[in-house]
Amino acid sequence: MNALKSKMNGSASLKEILSNHAIHVVLIALLLVVIIIEPSFLSLTNFTNILSQSATRIIIALAAGMVLIIRGVDLSAGRMIGLAAVISASLLQAPDYAFRMYPNLPELPIIVPILLVMAICGILGAITGVAVAVFKVPSFIASLSMMLILYGMSSVYFDRPPYGAQPIGGLTGEFTRMATGSFNIFGFKLPYLIVFAAVVCVVIWVLWNKTKFGKYMYAVGGNPEAAKVSGVNVMRMEILVFAIAGLMYAFAAVLEVARIGSASNITGNGYEMDAIAACVVGGVSLYGGIGRVGGIVIGVLIFTVINYGLAFIGVNMYFQYIIKGLIILLAVIIDMRKYAKRR
């Protein structure tokens, strides 16, 4: 999108390039700062770590981005992840683990709980979507309500006798390997997590750019009135987007549980804000209609680099919050300037 814009203008000045590629510049600058202060940062391990730490967040941000593109906002992401986490963890505890939630449950094929939580979250997402599309509830409120409902549901499911509010652990090794394992390519370890995220990115890119669904999504976000008149079923699109977002949260939740090795009702706490922040930094417009897979991925990477890179050079964690806040603010200011110029 950005590249395309500068191409259209023919020759772009340095200033334009800077403003059109502001997020790339920020990412590179951050990396440079870290590398200059601590040259040992420049290692393959660190980069695979940054990528695998970003993996689940990329999936969540892409889902949240989809909602933003159709002019919505989804505050229920984190809690939906929490619900999917406790359900999937409870069904994937090793048979020899002492504190099993379901002591007599046979060991299930991993795919069964994954599909189950994806179905549950897909339906719950669709419910938010129906509230937004059919009953015209602002998505902020609809997803806020869903967030509360989900927190209640996951807490009821999680905090009950005999073990009460204890993290659900003791997951099967086969399951946790989904996240912790890696391909060994001539001695280079490529974590499965990165592969999962990459596959999701490709699928989502195709969905957004090469299908009717994607074009309609941008149309609904760009001008819902025009979309309706152009024969787009706007209601159906809104419900579908929330439902697909739900599926993706659930998938990310499963990976997150496998990565951490346990789940509780606070798993995923605050992820919705991280996801929205990454989208905004990645160039998704809060007014809808604009947003690209590549931008969102870089948005997520910027936040991981802040977390990981700044911790690596020993920046105080509290300062990291300040830097994060400033970067979000800066990204939106640049974004707004772009709109202001057009009018």
Add this chain to the structure above:
Amino acid sequence: MSNSLEQDACRYVLEMNHITKQFPGVKALDDVVLKVRPGTVHSLLGENGAGKSTLMKCLFGIYTPDSGEIILNGRTVRFSNPAEALANGVSMVHQELNQVLHQNVMENIWLGRFPMKNGFVDEKKMYEDTRRILEELNIDIDPRVKLGSLQVSQRQMIEIAKAVSYDAKVIAMDEPTSSLTDVEVEHLFMILERLKKRNTSIIYISHRMEEILRISDEITIMRDGRWIATKPAGEMTIDGMIRLMVGRDLTDRFPEKSNNPGDVLLKVEGLSSSVFQNVSFELRRGEILGIAGLVGSKRTELLEALFGLRPRHAGTVLLNGKAVANRSPIEAMNNGFALLTEERRKDGIFPDLSVDFNMTISNLKAYAKFGFLRDRDMKNDTGRMMQAMHVKAPSGKTRIGNLSGGNQQKVILGRWLLTQPEVLLLDEPTRGIDVGAKFEIYQLLNQLAAQGKGIIMVSSEMPELLGVCDRILVMSNGRQAGLFDAKTVTQEELMEASARFV
């Protein structure tokens, strides 16, 4: 010496001399001159992109000219923002209404300069002042009414009242009549007369030639960012103005008709909705049926009901003899209907997306194979369409928001043509488009009709309906007031029918 200077200053209230403004890659204004006499209407005429709006923005402090001088009341001025211009008696009625719909009339008029009393907004003074201005302009609107509940034309009047409220000596009006019907235009002209009597000068921008000739004292014509001519209106003719504007002869404003109406394509009987009743007509293949009427006569609503955007309460619609329900736009499209909406910016274009996107969005199902869209087919179609319609754009990837109104309209017309409709419903297809582009759109409509499509076209410009259509249906206050042969009917008859049930 000083005497003659004073005289000179009196001759013109505003002089803009040798104004030049360069934007990256384009010289928007090149040595432009505009001299406005006090108490006159001075029309500014030119095709879209001729630089009229840019010139006004330079006057109003939105742009800073690169060179040239602006003399207001004999004093050289250069405003750095609209607030300064307003404070000095220059105000502007913008083409697009920027109003706060949730607030009432008086709050909109005094926004940013509410009268205060003891630290609170003085509602009473505000009300009285507003009423006085509205009365003076003979506008019958309650200052306490919410702006959102008014019609576009009424909102336009309020915008003019606001300009007057600044005690402006010069008011620039950018296409004030583009959303008004003939009766409302008359009202506007009456207001202009009153303003002239107050010794206020008006810079009037419009594409409607008849209007300009009628209302103007002087006319300045611009083309491609340059000043072409300034003449008293009495020495101008429509043909002469068009020649100066386009720099070539447009022998006629309407292309010769080449269509031949055939069998009945669409039969509408007793169609009613919540806002209009009992409309019946037939549309033949290859026929262009015009719909005339005042704003509020429910012409748009009639098209909406045909296209499934508005529920029908009674009546039948037969397409090729078969009843069609058209309960939603999707169903209407599948039945071969297409609707070009009235407000291009509001519900026509996706401004941030490309020309290609805007052209293919209604026809995606034709390009999907196994769920994936075939880029090459889409590109072929949009390329062909852009060429056929003479869309002036660098490429299909250009943001449609960057194109002129006429080109945007061609893209949207292209969108609907790609769906290969049988019945084209067009709502004000040439609104806000310059003469050259209008002519091209008329030509397209003729060609489409000649190919056997049925076209229904709503327009507020009677000459356009008379010049383009075969028959004209007149709506008046939600009822059908007549169906005329365009070859024989006169403007007076159409006007009379339009007002029949008001």
